[in-house]
Each structure stands twice: as C-alpha cells, then as structure tokens.
Amino acid sequence: MGSPEDQAFGLLSEYANGFMVSQVLFAACDLGVFDLLAQAPEPLGAAAVAARLGTSGHGTELLLDACASLRLLAVETQAGQAAYANTALSAAYLVSASPTSQLDMLRYLGRTTYLCWAHLAEAVRQGRNQYGQAFGVPSGDLFAAVYRSEGERLRFMRALQDVWRVHGRRLMATFDLSTFPVICDLGGEYLPVARASRCQAPPRRPALSVPGCSGALARECLSLYPGCQVTVFDLPEVVLAAKTHFSPPEGGPIGFLAGDFFKDPLPEADLYILARVLHDWTDQACSQLLARVHQACRAGGGVLVVESLLDSDGRGPLPTQLYSLNMLVQTEGRERTPAQYHALLAAAGFRDIQDGGTRGLYDAILARK
Ligand code: SAM
Numbered sequence: 001m002g003s004p005e006d007q008a009f010g011l012l013s014e015y016a017n018g019f020m021v022s023q024v025l026f027a028a029c030d031l032g033v034f035d036l037l038a039q040a041p042e043p044l045g046a047a048a049v050a051a052r053l054g055t056s057g058h059g060t061e062l063l064l065d066a067c068a069s070l071r072l073l074a075v076e077t078q079a080g081q082a083a084y085a086n087t088a089l090s091a092a093y094l095v096s097a098s099p100t101s102q103l104d105m106l107r108y109l110g111r112t113t114y115l116c117w118a119h120l121a122e123a124v125r126q127g128r129n130q131y132g133q134a135f136g137v138p139s140g141d142l143f144a145a146v147y148r149s150e151g152e153r154l155r156f157m158r159a160l161q162d163v164w165r166v167h168g169r170r171l172m173a174t175f176d177l178s179t180f181p182v183i184c185d186l187g188g189e190y191l192p193v194a195r196a197s198r199c200q201a202p203p204r205r206p207a208l209s210v211p212g213c214s215g216a217l218a219r220e221c222l223s224l225y226p227g228c229q230v231t232v233f234d235l236p237e238v239v240l241a242a243k244t245h246f247s248p249p250e251g252g253p254i255g256f257l258a259g260d261f262f263k264d265p266l267p268e269a270d271l272y273i274l275a276r277v278l279h280d281w282t283d284q285a286c287s288q289l290l291a292r293v294h295q296a297c298r299a300g301g302g303v304l305v306v307e308s309l310l311d312s313d314g315r316g317p318l319p320t321q322l323y324s325l326n327m328l329v330q331t332e333g334r335e336r337t338p339a340q341y342h343a344l345l346a347a348a349g350f351r352d353i354q355d356g357g358t359r360g361l362y363d364a365i366l367a368r369k
C-alpha cells in the first residue's frame with residue numbers, strides 16, 4: 001500500500017495514460033491480432049504473429065505484451081518463449097467471427113470519435129461539436145457531417161449496431177411489447193452486416209434468413225414478439241444503404257420508410273422506438289420530435305426511449321457522463337437523467353411513463369399516449 005500521495009499519483013498516471021490503453025486496443029484490432037489468434041490452432045509467439053501480420057517483430061512483441069497485461073491476451077511461457085492466445089474477453093468481443101463482436105464500434109471510436117475528442121477543450125469552450133476542427137466539414141446539418149462520405153456512413157451504421165448484439169435482447173425484453181403489433185423504429189438505421197462471418201447465429205425467423213443478414217433492435221423485436229411488424233424509418237441515404245445490402249421480402253415483417261423525422265409525415269404505429277436518437281439533439285429539437293410522434297401515435301399506443309441514463313443527480317455513472325461529453329464533441333445533444341426524459345415525454349403529451357430500471361449501460365423508458 002502506497003502513501004496517499006503515491007495513490008494519487010498512481011491514479012493521475014492511470015488517467016493520463018488512458019488514451020494509450022485505448023490505442024493499444026484499437027491497433028491490435030486494426031492489425032488483426034485477435035482474428036489471427038482465433039484461427040491459429042495453438043498459441044503463437046510474437047515472431048509468428050509478426051510474420052503472419054507483416055508487422056515488425058519488435059513492435060509486435062511490445063503490443064502483444066501490453067495486450068497481455070490488459071487481459072486482452074493470455075500469455076504462456078514454454079521453454080523461455082512467450083506464446084499468446086485470446087482470452088474469453090477477446091474471443092467474445094474482438095474476433096470478427098464472434099456474434100457479439102464489437103470490432104465495428106472500436107474501429108469507429110478509433111478512427112472518428114478519437115479525432116473529435118482531440119478537440120474536447122475547444123468543444124467545451126464553444127459548446128458544440130468538432131466536425132469542423134477534426135474533419136473540415138460544416139456541421140450545420142448534423143447528419144450531413146456524420147455521414148460526410150459513403151464510407152463514413154457505413155462505418156457509423158455498422159458501429160452503432162454492435163452494442164445491440166450484446167444488449168439488444170435484454171433491452172427489448174424490459175417491457176412486454178407484445179401488445180404493440182405495429183412498431184416503427186425511428187432512426188432505426190437497420191443495417192444487416194455484410195461480413196459473412198457475422199452470420200453464424202442461426203436465423204430465428206424464416207423471413208430473415210437472408211444470407212449476409214444480421215440485424216439490431218428490429219431483429220430482436222421480431223424474435224421476441226413474433227407476429228409484430230417493424231418499419232424502420234430513417235434518412236433516405238440510410239434506407240438506400242439498408243436496401244442495397246438487404247432486400248427484405250415484400251410483405252415480410254420488416255419494412256423501410258425514408259424520410260426526415262423532423263419534417264415528413266410519420267407512419268401510424270402502436271409503438272415508436274427512439275433508440276439513441278434523443279441524445280443526439282437539443283431539448284428543443286427533442287420536444288419537436290416527441291410532439292410529432294405523439295401526434296402520429298394511435299390512441300393507447302406508446303413510445304419506447306432507449307438511452308444510456310445518468311443518475312438522478314447527474315453525478316454518475318462515469319461511462320454515461322463520458323458518453324455525454326461524446327455527444328458534445330459529436331452531436332448537438334447530451335445524455336439525460338430519467339427525470340429529464342420524463343419531462344420531455346410529459347410535455348409532448350405522453351403519460352404512464354415507466355422506467356425499465358435495469359441500470360445497465362442502456363435502459364428503456366416506456367410511455368403511452
Ligand atoms: N437507433 C439506432 C441505434 O440505437 O443503434 C441508431 C441511432 S443513431 C445515433 C441516430 C439515427 O437517427 C441514425 O440512424 C440517423 O440516420 C437517424 N436520423 C438522424 N436524423 C434523422 C432525421 N432527421 N430523420 C430520420 N432519421 C434521422
């Protein structure tokens with residue numbers, strides 16, 4: 001046990017070095033370390049990894065040893081030689097063939113989010129996102145900046161789906177949604193994953209057994225509530241991308257509708273899902289959107305808000321506070337407390353507001369018209 005000063009310095013170093021830890025993770029993913037080890041029949045030494053990845057022996061050894069200390073890799077020493085293998089964590093989340101892979105989100109965090117965070121102080125000074133500083137693009141139209149190229153649009157769409165591979169089912173099961181047969185996922189950006197390796201999980205419904213298909217919240221809805229019908233409403237370029245990569249059978253349970261949810265008519269539905277949509281926007285824009293949803297909603301219908309929730313006093317949890325800063329550097333919004341969402345929902349005319357109370361990274365709030 002060190003002195004209080006030692007402990008304080010230790011904590012300071014840990015925080016200061018946090019970005020290096022992130023970069024070790026991003027680099028190992030980018031280079032394909034975890035995929036290589038997943039395919040290898042036995043643990044590999046640093047020289048063998050370097051030879052197969054085409055990387056330097058020296059750099060590879062340093063990277064693998066850092067990964068081992070971070071428990072991203074397991075290391076065993078045989079006759080003085082270190083050999084590396086995936087841990088349960090890397091096998092589940094860092095291998096592209098894993099159905100719970102988070103590689104697309106890590107790639108997005110490393111290549112896009114990280115660059116916006118380099119301007120955090122400026123974002124705090126100005127109170128706005130940093131697409132101009134980081135990428136030289138205007139951010140007057142938020143999603144024109146987010147989707148500033150086709151590659152960037154696909155990277156964002158793929159990245160955002162990853163977390164639902166892990167938490168989607170639990171979230172959609174928070175409330176019994178079986179009484180809402182017609183569902184509209186607003187800003188749902190349904191994107192089946194193009195990578196063939198993602199399709200190891202057996203399709204749960206014949207209508208979705210399209211090769212190359214995966215899915216996010218819409219898919220979890222369909223599997224939990226067979227018989228429901230989901231319309232994904234999103235921006236035209238997002239719907240076009242979804243249709244290009246995945247053509248759902250006509251009359252099947254998933255449909256797409258292209259439009260602007262601030263301007264265009266919303267489809268009539270029993271339930272509107274707003275997953276990680278409100279956190280992109282100011283209170284004023286959220287109120288406008290929720291009022292439009294209330295107007296379109298059938299009597300007795302509802303809205304399901306899925307977001308990472310701050311504690312009621314805003315003092316935590318830290319991951320959500322960091323996401324809130326991420327909304328500052330990347331969007332026009334912030335993360336909110338349950339009470340803040342309740343106020344927005346009530347002002348739009350919704351009632352019977354219920355908290356999911358799961359206290360996970362993401363939670364659900366259900367309200368009725
Ligand atoms: N719901 C998904 C999830 O949780 O993974 C995606 C959330 S993403 C942060 C926000 C979504 O809102 C994107 O799919 C984006 O294309 C969509 N969006 C943004 N502005 C929109 C608008 N004006 N009309 C319709 N969709 C919009």
Ligand code: ASE
Pocket residue numbers: 113160276279280322323324326327330331
């Ligand atoms: C958005 C969500 C995200 C806009 C930009 C984003 C995420 C990363 N960048 O609506 C996912 C949530 N993760 C974080 C770190 O906020």
